[in-house]
Amino acid sequence: MEPSRGIENRYYALTLIQYMKLKDLINTTEHWFYTNNCSSWVSEVVKKLYKTEVDADDWFGIETPRELSGSIWLLERKEPTSVDNPKVIVWRSTRRGYRRVK
DSSP: OOOSSOSSOOOBOOOHHHHHHHHHHHTSOOOOBTTBSHHHHHHHHHHHHHSOOOOOBOGGGOBOHHHHHHHHHHHHHHSOOOSSSOBOOEEEEETTEEEEEO
16 A cells, blocks of 8 residues: 655645645646656646746656655755645735745
8 A cells, every 4th residue: 555645745835826726737637748747747836836946857857756756855854844834935926026925
């Protein structure tokens, strides 16, 4: 039986707008290829929702679960998260684009 959680985990808090956008992303049909796989999907979702990078790029620009896992491991060493203590990232719209709110 598979574990209920991955080996490496990272938790992010969702605003209502981010939650609605995530639902849209989940319900969007994806066409999977070697260069567009589950790892690249996760990396892109985090980028779209939080404008931050969770690197999944391995050799030759192909995203892999191994690289994604290593990236999450590094992020967790710097700033651990949990279900009870998720990473909170909020962006505010400005005239020049977006700025990160601390």
